[in-house]
Amino acid sequence: MATQKDIARVAGVSPSTVAAVLNGTKHTRMGEATRARVEAAIAELGYIPNTAARALRRQQAGTIAVVVENLENPVYQELFRGIYEAAEERGLAVVVGDTMWMRSGSPFLARLLGQGLVDAIVLRHGGLMDEEVLGVLRSRPTPVMLVEYQSDDHDPWVSVDDVAAGRAATGHLIEAGHTEVAFVGGFDTQPANPRHQGYLSAMQQAHLEPRPPLFTGFGAQAGATGLAMLRAGESMPTAIVVNNVMSAVGLLGAAADAGIAVPEQLSVVGIHDAEVAELVRPRLTTVRLPMRALGVRAVEQVSALLAGAPTQLGVISDPPPQVVARGSVLPPAR
Amino acid sequence: MATQKDIARVAGVSPSTVAAVLNGTKHTRMGEATRARVEAAIAELGYIPNTAARALRRQQAGTIAVVVENLENPVYQELFRGIYEAAEERGLAVVVGDTMWMRSGSPFLARLLGQGLVDAIVLRHGGLMDEEVLGVLRSRPTPVMLVEYQSDDHDPWVSVDDVAAGRAATGHLIEAGHTEVAFVGGFDTQPANPRHQGYLSAMQQAHLEPRPPLFTGFGAQAGATGLAMLRAGESMPTAIVVNNVMSAVGLLGAAADAGIAVPEQLSVVGIHDAEVAELVRPRLTTVRLPMRALGVRAVEQVSALLAGAPTQLGVISDPPPQVVARGSVLPPAR
DNA sequence: CTGAAAGCGCTTACAG
DNA sequence: CTGAAAGCGCTTACAG
Incomplete structure (x- = not known):
């Protein structure tokens, strides 16, 4: 795999210059010729950034994990959509998992727990999750945002009404x-x-x-x-x-x-x-x-948490729940 | 966050010794006292490994991404289960995403494409994915295993019958x-x-x-x-x-x-x-x-691909498809 | 049995 | 405007 160093060599510049081109940082008014050479080298070598290295250096992964208690519950369709949209706006990747996978010792859990790969966890456990695992999760520095009704403010949470x-x-x-x-x-x-x-x-x-x-x-x-x-x-x-x-x-x-x-x-x-x-x-x-608004809110709030900005947790009352009248209600027979 | 270096300092040993304790490598017969001191320090500092650093150093992430065309399709329940089980056996984490998220330029796609975070991709796109994105995906060094019927062997694929x-x-x-x-x-x-x-x-x-x-x-x-x-x-x-x-x-x-x-x-x-x-x-x-067998097979084959071992791709004919007779079939009325 | 050192690929102050 | 250097946290030969 080609690295920035390789590009630098091919383009005859220093690695810092390559990084500058790649990230659009500072050297913004660099020589046109230089930039062109770098870009040509990038294309030629088919350069792909190494996200692990970037995450390590930046000390943030740019990813949030969403874990729900039952991946195929149709109710989550809209939740995922809201989460994804709000995350994309912020340049965050979303990665999804099932509560079921979070047994102690599982690679998935280890990955979530490990530093550096996931910046925050949005979790809906529906009471199905091992208290032990939950405790472990909570003891970690990466914030966990609950998306279900809690009534107390022990953990950060957001919920529909x-x-x-x-x-x-x-x-x-x-x-x-x-x-x-x-x-x-x-x-x-x-x-x-x-x-x-x-x-x-x-x-x-x-x-x-x-x-x-x-x-x-x-x-x-x-x-x-x-x-x-x-x-x-x-x-x-x-x-x-x-x-x-x-x-x-x-x-x-x-x-x-x-x-x-x-x-x-x-x-x-x-x-x-x-x-x-x-x-x-x-x-x-x-x-x-x-549910979509819930997803958006969850990402908003988790971002606020990450940024140390003031949060607005709790119940989302707007829009309010709405009856969708279809065919299963009639006045009582007498 | 505590690092291995911190532990080393607290325990009064070198970082290599800490790594050895953590990974159970070589120094297997190290002094009991040393090991105990290290373990105490790990517990005391609440050490959590940095997965990004490890992935960078090891040049493998220990994670496979599963991307399907419609996350909430109930049909995937069993597929995910099979994938997860087979992955866990191999110590691999599984991370799930929706085809919908793979628009060019999306953070999710960038994450999949980037090196170092995902070792392989298991993809079911159902023809819904942008040919362009698909092309990009294919041009990368990380293997992409298709889980749908293909009939030709252009890409590695596995499918039910x-x-x-x-x-x-x-x-x-x-x-x-x-x-x-x-x-x-x-x-x-x-x-x-x-x-x-x-x-x-x-x-x-x-x-x-x-x-x-x-x-x-x-x-x-x-x-x-x-x-x-x-x-x-x-x-x-x-x-x-x-x-x-x-x-x-x-x-x-x-x-x-x-x-x-x-x-x-x-x-x-x-x-x-x-x-x-x-x-x-x-x-x-x-x-x-x-579907569960399909998931297991997909992980098996993607692992084989990764290991350079011989693969067994194509249609899974065992167990064969099975009619589940319920109430929607009767002989024709005459 | 244990430690010093190099290096994975990147970013980012700092110097020139 | 560009380069040399340090360092993110880990693993792993290598030396002692």
């Missing part, structure tokens, strides 16, 4: 006339599950009796399980707020299997929007969260 | 008694669309008349468009092979909207398996491709 999302989903059902509204999915987290908090808030505001939440987890199975539990209970609700789109889709499938007509007999709203909501029948009504 | 997948999907429909089978989705590529080739082969073998393919692309919309074209045509088929799961799901939705009962009036098989096939109603019958 999950409480408002829960409230919007529940409110939409209440406005349609439902009074028997259940909440299904997610976990009983610490701090309290924010979407469930939103559900509670909407129910109380409408003077309706909240039902005990069914924290059945994430994924399609969580929706099916939730519906089964509801059917086994004393009185079926007429409407369900589901913590997550994929769970809502799972619930829709389970309802079809059980011969429950959605939306005629049962209304369903899923929190978070994704393409699959448009694909199933009936189409799923969802609450859309500003 | 797409021809066999097309044949299996079509064969399944023929065995169910269908004679009017259409092919929808994908592109009219160069080399010829291998799944369509498989369709053709199965039809001919059964002495059935193939229909002209409807190359409507990828994604859910491609399925809906394909169905619309079929309905506008002279005679509806009784069964459809869809090039891709997501397209098949889109086709299912469009069929429901049009009042066409699947599978009673129309049978559908999607190529490639994904969770969503299990979630929709009717459940979608698919052909499962060994």
Whole structure:
């Protein structure tokens, strides 16, 4: 591989001159002939900069790592897009990984932990990550920005407004006339599950009796399980707020299997929007969260952190969560 | 940040000794007391190796980059898993990116192109990538392993057996008694669309008349468009092979909207398996491709390439594509 | 068994 | 306007 030294030799100049041409630094008004010779040599030798050397010398890698708990969750599509766009604006490269890969001792983790390759980590672990690994991560000098609701400011974090999302989903059902509204999915987290908090808030505001939440987890199975539990209970609700789109889709499938007509007999709203909501029948009504804005904000804030500039962390309330009315909600049958 | 030099000072030894302890190299039988002192200093200072420096010195990064054309395509879940597992076995870190990010001049591309940070690239571009960028990539010394069907050996590539997948999907429909089978989705590529080739082969073998393919692309919309074209045509088929799961799901939705009962009036098989096939109603019958094995193979072969060892490229025929019978196929109504 | 030294490829003050 | 030199943090022959 050709190096700057090689170019210097071929062009008959010093390495510093080559670096100047390459980086457009200082020697800006260098002799035209010199510059031309250098550029010719660069082209001739097919020079490629060595990023490792540059990172070492500059003491920054120009890269942020994004790690999420489940790479193929459709919900991240927009998040990645926002992160990428904001990063590109700042000349930062983005590199993505899965929480699953972050077992202690894994090469991926070692790479993230190692100095010099990654300037900051944007992490959404969804509670799935080893506390030990998390601790190790936190003890490092490279900043870790959490992208999920935290309620305390122990770590820097940014999040969409999950409480408002829960409230919007529940409110939409209440406005349609439902009074028997259940909440299904997610976990009983610490701090309290924010979407469930939103559900509670909407129910109380409408003077309706909240039902005990069914924290059945994430994924399609969580929706099916939730519906089964509801059917086994004393009185079926007429409407369900589901913590997550994929769970809502799972619930829709389970309802079809059980011969429950959605939306005629049962209304369903899923929190978070994704393409699959448009694909199933009936189409799923969802609450859309500003994931792209979240990505942009995460990069902004991590950059601010890196630069020592003042940060603006916490919940992103603009744009607010928005109900996307599709086909899974109708007024209750009577 | 503490460096090896700092540790050496604190422990009262030379930097080489620190390196020896850290890497477990040569000085293997060093004085127990020395080693203990060094280890204490490492712990005390919270030493973290600088990966950029190491990569520079060793002239290898210990990382492979995986770039796919659409990060959130559910089909990649298994591919990533296979890649990750095989990479971990070899002590390699994996870093993921989206083809979309590889625009000329983007920091991500620069990072991939630059020497020293990435030892090899595993790429699935699905024909979506700029020919120019592709050319640049190919001109670099770091090997690029393609993970998609190529038919020629211009670049190193590995692929699942797409021809066999097309044949299996079509064969399944023929065995169910269908004679009017259409092919929808994908592109009219160069080399010829291998799944369509498989369709053709199965039809001919059964002495059935193939229909002209409807190359409507990828994604859910491609399925809906394909169905619309079929309905506008002279005679509806009784069964459809869809090039891709997501397209098949889109086709299912469009069929429901049009009042066409699947599978009673129309049978559908999607190529490639994904969770969503299990979630929709009717459940979608698919052909499962060994994506995990593909990932493992890609890493194996890229390692062989790097090591200068003999490679075994091309189609992975074991395990063969497998029909996953769910609810979208029935014998034709008469 | 341990240390001094060179060098990976780059950037950046500093001198001329 | 251009060059010589130091140094980022590590690894690895080589000498003792």
